[in-house]
Amino acid sequence: xxxxxxxxxxxxxxxxxxxxxxxxxxxxxxxxxxxxxxxxxxxxxxxxxxxxxxxxxxxxxxxxxxxxxxxxxxxxxxxxxxxxxxxxxxxxxxxxxxxxxxxxxxxxxxxxxxxxxxxxxxxxxxxxxxxxxxxxxxxxxxxxxxxxxxxxxxxxxxxxxxxxxxxxxxxxxxxxxxxxxxxxxxxxxxxxxxxxxxxxxxxxxxxxxxxxxxxxxxxxxxxxxxxxxxxxxxxxxxxx
Numbered sequence: 001x002x003x004x005x006x007x008x009x010x011x012x013x014x015x016x017x018x019x020x021x022x023x024x025x026x027x028x029x030x031x032x033x034x035x036x037x038x039x040x041x042x043x044x045x046x047x048x049x050x051x052x053x054x055x056x057x058x059x060x061x062x063x064x065x066x067x068x069x070x071x072x073x074x075x076x077x078x079x080x081x082x083x084x085x086x087x088x089x090x091x092x093x094x095x096x097x098x099x100x101x102x103x104x105x106x107x108x109x110x111x112x113x114x115x116x117x118x119x120x121x122x123x124x125x126x127x128x129x130x131x132x133x134x135x136x137x138x139x140x141x142x143x144x145x146x147x148x149x150x151x152x153x154x155x156x157x158x159x160x161x162x163x164x165x166x167x168x169x170x171x172x173x174x175x176x177x178x179x180x181x182x183x184x185x186x187x188x189x190x191x192x193x194x195x196x197x198x199x200x201x202x203x204x205x206x207x208x209x210x211x212x213x214x215x216x217x218x219x220x221x222x223x224x225x226x227x228x229x230x231x232x233x234x235x236x237x238x239x240x
Contacts, residue, residue: 009081011035013063015089016043018189019139022213023087027054030217035076037061063090063116073123085163085220086124088117089139106153113157118164132176135220138165142185169229178227180219184236186213198220205237
């Protein structure tokens, strides 16, 4: 077991690409040990191999297998040490009118974007509470504050994640645990390549994953006595 007084240990979901990969890279470059979590073991291995040797370990896990998440946290802490940071980043998008959206697709979006962060947070909280320290960063979205036609399931999940973040922050603040909700606008990631997302936007006008990762790192490394409860990061070139 690694001594958490000497090391900062983070768990980043959705770490195989996009914001998750960029965040894991930024954390490693700043001296963190990082647990890389996503479903695709091959892509996770590629991310791990690109990082400083010994700085990260890949854990292939479907986050909607909720009963497995406590064991995942135990594996991470046995390997890297007590978690000081959880970044709930994994998410999926789906476009379509609410009136005709299949129930199974609605449930999948909410399972990944809302229930998985809830379940994983429950798994890390006992350790953070025992140590009276820890940071939980939820990557929400501008869709957690606004709504957009054809994005009803996504916006509902993200509004729920925002409410979850705000409520959790009030419940654990007195125990030394910080909860942060970061709301980036449109980010140029593989989400836009998904068959479930039908949208035609200028991706060159969007935020980069690296720009979001820089905000995550900055927020995570604030002095423990302060917290950035919410932040909106928007592109400055006309994209939403």
